[in-house]
Amino acid sequence: MAPDSTPVLPQYPELILAALEAIGSKKGANKSKISRKIQLTYGTLPAAHATLLSHHLNRMKATGQLNFVQNNYVIPDPDAPPKRGRGRPAKPKKPVPEGAVKSPPRPRGRPANPGSKPKAATPTVSGEKRGRGRPPKPGKKVAAPVLLPSGERRGRGRPPKVNTPVSAAPVGA
Structure with missing residues (x-):
């Protein structure tokens, strides 16, 4: 087997730190200056150099090996x-202290009003199921359901229009 003619590069974090030290600026260097310095020092670089450099710069920034100030x-x-x-x-x-009992954590959300009573699903006094809407005031008469002449109860809402046939007289006569 023939040995590779490509030079062996150090790891990217080492390349980046060496490039920053070689640049020697107090304000640091941006990504393009770092890339140019690595390229001038080592010559031929892998095809994915830009991607590798970005990845390692971001990783070094996240771990605290580099600071990112003004780009x-x-x-x-x-x-x-x-x-x-x-x-x-x-x-x-x-x-x-050891052996102390830890209290349970506080519940999430807004605490209940101290003056309010807990609502319980109890049936009404008469035992009937309550209807919808506001209950009537005590002592007030409840209106009897309206009955039609045929003895049926009237439904809720406005009654429908009744179409009555009009006389056969021509309009405008």
Whole structure:
């Protein structure tokens, strides 16, 4: 077998850190400057160089190996304090003594009004099922259902129009 003529490249994180150190700018360098520096140093690069570089830059940024400031990648200062996340920091927790019983967590949502009574599905006083709508006021007479001359109950809502035949007189006579 013939040995490969392609040079062996170091791992991409090493390439990126070496390129940033070679550039030596305090403000760092953007992706195109890093890529150009790697290409000038090592010559021939793999076909997927741009994809590999983007992937490793994003991974190094996520793990904290690089900082991303004003569209430039910068090697973080080891003496600088770590950046704090957004929002208010959490309160320090008191140590719990061993053998202590932990109370259950608070329920989610808005607490119930202390003055309200819990609603129970109890039947009405008379034992009948309640109808829809607002119940009538006590002591007020309830109207009897309207009966038609034929003895039927009238339905709810407006009655339909009744089409009555008109006399056979011509219109406009």
